[in-house]
Amino acid sequence: VFEMMDGFLKNDPVSLQKDILDHVEFTVARSRFSFDDFEAYQGMAHSVRDRLIERWHDTQQFFKKKDPKRLYYLSLEFLMGRSLSNSVINLGVRDQYMDALNQLGFSFEILAEQEGDAALGNGGLARLSACQMDSLATMDFPAWGYGLRYQFGLFRQVILDGFQHEQPDYWLNFGNPWEIERVDVSYAVKFYGTVEEKSLNGMNCKVWIPGETVEAVAYDNPIPGYGTRNTINLRLWAAKPSGQYDMESFGTGDYINAVIDRQKAETISSVLYPDDRSYQGKELRLKQQYFFVSASVQDIIRRFKDSHSSFDEFHEKIALQLTDTHPSLAIPEVIRVLVDEEQLSWKEACDIACKIFSFTTHTVVPEGLEKIPVDLLGSLLPRHLQIIYDINFSFMEELKQRFGLDYNRLSRMSIVEEGAVKNILMANLSMVVCHTVNGVSRVHLDTLKSKVFKDFYELWPQKFHHKTNGVTQRRWLVVSNPGLCGLISKWLGTDSWIREVDLLLGLREHAENEELQHEWRMVRRVNKIRLVEFIETMTGMKVSPDAMFDVQIKRIHEYKRQLLNILGIIHRYDCIKNMKDSERRRVVPRVCIIGGKAAPGYEMAKKIIKLCHSVGEMINNDPDIGDLLKLIFIPDYNVSVAEIVIPGSDLSQHISTAGHEASGTGSMKFLMNGCLLLATADGSTLEIIEEIGEENMFICGAKIHEVNMMREKGETIKMPLELARVVRMVRVGYFGHEEYFKPLCDSIESSGDFYLLGHDFPSYLEAQAAADMAFVNQKKWTKMSILNTAGSGKFSSDRTIGEYAEQTWGVEPCRCPF
Numbered sequence: 011v012f013e014m015m016d017g018f019l020k021n022d023p024v025s026l027q028k029d030i031l032d033h034v035e036f037t038v039a040r041s042r043f044s045f046d047d048f049e050a051y052q053g054m055a056h057s058v059r060d061r062l063i064e065r066w067h068d069t070q071q072f073f074k075k076k077d078p079k080r081l082y083y084l085s086l087e088f089l090m091g092r093s094l095s096n097s098v099i100n101l102g103v104r105d106q107y108m109d110a111l112n113q114l115g116f117s118f119e120i121l122a123e124q125e126g127d128a129a130l131g132n133g134g135l136a137r138l139s140a141c142q143m144d145s146l147a148t149m150d151f152p153a154w155g156y157g158l159r160y161q162f163g164l165f166r167q168v169i170l171d172g173f174q175h176e177q178p179d180y181w182l183n184f185g186n187p188w189e190i191e192r193v194d195v196s197y198a199v200k201f202y203g204t205v206e207e208k209s210l211n212g213m214n215c216k217v218w219i220p221g222e223t224v225e226a227v228a229y230d231n232p233i234p235g236y237g238t239r240n241t242i243n244l245r246l247w248a249a250k251p252s253g254q255y256d257m258e259s260f261g262t263g264d265y266i267n268a269v270i271d272r273q274k275a276e277t278i279s280s281v282l283y284p285d286d287r288s289y290q291g292k293e294l295r296l297k298q299q300y301f302f303v304s305a306s307v308q309d310i311i312r313r314f315k316d317s318h319s320s321f322d323e324f325h326e327k328i329a330l331q332l333t334d335t336h337p338s339l340a341i342p343e344v345i346r347v348l349v350d351e352e353q354l355s356w357k358e359a360c361d362i363a364c365k366i367f368s369f370t371t372h373t374v375v376p377e378g379l380e381k382i383p384v385d386l387l388g389s390l391l392p393r394h395l396q397i398i399y400d401i402n403f404s405f406m407e408e409l410k411q412r413f414g415l416d417y418n419r420l421s422r423m424s425i426v427e428e429g430a431v432k433n434i435l436m437a438n439l440s441m442v443v444c445h446t447v448n449g450v451s452r453v454h455l456d457t458l459k460s461k462v463f464k465d466f467y468e469l470w471p472q473k474f475h476h477k478t479n480g481v482t483q484r485r486w487l488v489v490s491n492p493g494l495c496g497l498i499s500k501w502l503g504t505d506s507w508i509r510e511v512d513l514l515l516g517l518r519e520h521a522e523n524e525e526l527q528h529e530w531r532m533v534r535r536v537n538k539i540r541l542v543e544f545i546e547t548m549t550g551m552k553v554s555p556d557a558m559f560d561v562q563i564k565r566i567h568e569y570k571r572q573l574l575n576i577l578g579i580i581h582r583y584d585c586i587k588n589m590k591d592s593e594r595r596r597v598v599p600r601v602c603i604i605g606g607k608a609a610p611g612y613e614m615a616k617k618i619i620k621l622c623h624s625v626g627e628m629i630n631n632d633p634d635i636g637d638l639l640k641l642i643f644i645p646d647y648n649v650s651v652a653e654i655v656i657p658g659s660d661l662s663q664h665i666s667t668a669g670h671e672a673s674g675t676g677s678m679k680f681l682m683n684g685c686l687l688l689a690t691a692d693g694s695t696l697e698i699i700e701e702i703g704e705e706n707m708f709i710c711g712a713k714i715h716e717v718n719m720m721r722e723k724g725e726t727i728k729m730p731l732e733l734a735r736v737v738r739m740v741r742v743g744y745f746g747h748e749e750y751f752k753p754l755c756d757s758i759e760s761s762g763d764f765y766l767l768g769h770d771f772p773s774y775l776e777a778q779a780a781a782d783m784a785f786v787n788q789k790k791w792t793k794m795s796i797l798n799t800a801g802s803g804k805f806s807s808d809r810t811i812g813e814y815a816e817q818t819w820g821v822e823p824c825r826c827p828f
């Protein structure tokens with residue numbers, strides 16, 4: 011069967027036209043003679059789906075035959091964005107589809123716009139999971155992703171009078187051609203109830219009698235690799251009422267309540283929690299975590315048992331990656347199934363768990379680490395609480411062996427946090443059992459070793475490593491910037507950089523080549539004009555493509571310092587206002603673009619969004635300023651918006667207070683697209699500086715060690731005059747809403763300026779002035795831009811995944827023969 015692997019579906023334009031029209035008529039059920047762009051999109055999407063399914067089947071068959079060690083990537087969030095463009099590019103059929111559509115009178119770009127984003131995540135961690143799935147597929151690793159199929163993804167951000175409002179994300183309303191509902195793959199997931207002691211053939215064993223059971227149904231999302239036939243699987247679970255009927259309640263006629271009761275089950279996977287800070291003790295959040303973990307573990311063990319008769323090889327055939335602590339209930343769940351259902355001994359089960367689990371943390375601040383109240387866990391998952399207590403007991407014994415009765419250390423490292431409210435510390439549980447703990451950048455690991463997980467590092471230094479994040483160049487260059495993609499292939503004389511990204515280094519020697527520089531600027535100009543049109547569509551604002559496009563797009567957080575950016579813009583505005591005409595002629599026109607969602611309950615972040623609009627309102631309507639300065643807030647920022655904004659950006663800002671950003675991945679996407687970075691020396695930026703040189707960037711602000719020092723000394727920084735002036739403008743109501751903005755001003759002036767805006771403001775303004783200087787010298791700027799792209803290879807998720815596969819998971823490529 012494998013020999014004739016090229017599949018039955020033909021990809022010549024005529025066959026594609028036929029398949030698209032067939033799906034319009036028979037899948038979308040619209041007459042093939044009259045259908046609109048959205049129906050054409052659906053028809054096309056289903057024809058692409060067919061080609062994904064074909065390769066997905068071949069790949070799964072091949073994995074089954076080869077039985078390689080598999081990697082299971084567990085994440086509660088996957089920010090996939092749109093699939094159409096990425097799929098046809100990775101399948102290598104984009105051009106054929108463009109021809110087929112043209113002949114049918116449709117434009118590929120317009121159809122691609124019809125697709126809604128799959129926004130099943132919040133921010134960095136969620137998009138990283140998506141990028142890593144693309145690299146796992148492209149590098150032929152036998153991997154699976156497991157997550158939750160939220161009915162409602164991340165909220166839609168609607169701005170009314172400058173304020174953020176949240177709207178439900180009905181992303182499934184028009185169906186989803188990129189998923190396959192697997193009614194044949196479902197598992198019962200248990201909650202609540204009690205644990206009984208039973209003796210089974212003389213053995214004492216624990217039996218969990220659940221109080222509630224919910225059905226987990228699989229929805230498979232084929233993930234195609236680029237330049238390979240391998241198409242791996244992202245399996246997302248949806249909650250359905252379980253089959254068991256309690257006839258009793260039906261008997262007594264209150265049928266409606268019984269049905270409503272059962273419907274309740276579906277709420278588990280209904281909505282994504284939109285806050286990427288922390289959740290203390292939300293029961294539904296815990297139910298979501300256990301629901302997807304239990305279904306995934308049952309599925310993984312079922313697949314193993316399909317082709318293995320004992321668990322001896324289990325740890326050689328399976329690697330389980332925990333994306334932060336959100337899936338770490340998988341640890342007690344694996345032990346529960348192996349001991350309670352597969353009758354392995356406690357020791358055997360724990361040994362296996364310690365060999366298969368690895369954990370990556372994505373947070374820097376201890377308060378971001380998840381704690382689960384013991385009462386809540388005890389009532390929802392009584393058996394798991396027992397198992398965690400047992401794990402903690404033997405761990406505490408081991409610590410006493412090692413360090414004696416050092417009670418402070420014991421209580422700091424205990425998985426069970428004593429106190430008024432007893433909590434389970436999920437990070438401690440993960441570090442006790444997992445064989446590897448990874449940070450997401452080199453400096454993040456330093457912070458974990460020296461602060462967040464200091465005790466554990468001293469105990470198990472060999473467990474601690476880092477895998478600096480990466481992003482996929484398929485979506486963030488080939489899909490979102492075809493112009494630059496074509497230019498790079500032309501000058502490198504090959505497009506194999508799309509799989510071997512280090513080939514981008516070959517651009518370095520051409521960085522000052524006039525011809526390349528000219529073509530580079532032309533491509534970027536086209537992308538800027540596309541962004542100008544997008545801004546007008548989204549905000550009604552007309553901006554000039556001649557200005558420098560200065561961009562900050564990411565979730566709104568105080569530590570990411572969008573406020574510093576806005577105060578810098580007020581300073582620039584104030585300076586221009588007080589300039590004589592002669593001076594104004596030397597001003598470098600700027601279009602400042604900010605975008606990002608604030609967690610619904612995060613008031614300070616919402617105030618920052620409103621301040622951005624109020625300042626923009628003033629500047630954009632000030633006749634004195636004209637095109638010298640514009641401030642645009644792009645609403646409803648998501649993956650698809652990023653794909654339009656990033657290729658059209660000249661300068662991007664990554665100005666977190668040093669020591670607060672674990673890695674950052676937005677910076678890497680801008681880097682690949684030749685957009686220069688104005689950044690603090692934080693997270694992965696430190697490694698970007700190494701790759702492309704500080705001379706090709708604009709670095710500012712206190713370094714991590716300086717921040718720590720100032721914090722330890724509790725030094726109060728004298729407020730620089732320039733900053734005091736602009737804060738004063740806000741405080742006195744220059745932009746209105748002074749009461750509403752007061753906490754923002756106080757956060758800088760009176761409550762200690764925790765994020766050091768005062769300390770960093772002067773060097774921030776210097777970096778901005780340096781960017782102005784460089785921008786007017788387009789030859790210099792273009793050279794820097796080319797060198798940014800040339801040095802971006804390290805920040806491909808292919809490099810990240812290669813390191814994980816070799817150093818953490820021990821999995822090998824398993825390439826499906828073409």
Ligand SMILES: CCc1ccc([C@H](C)CC(=O)N[C@@H]2O[C@H](CO)[C@@H](O)[C@H](O)[C@H]2O)cc1
Binds near residue numbers: 133285288334479
């Ligand atoms: C419990 C709620 C919750 C949900 C998500 C998260 C994420 C871990 C937050 C997040 O996205 N962290 C970001 O992860 C990126 C990928 O590693 C890093 O590049 C960012 O620096 C980090 O902030 C924390 C808490």
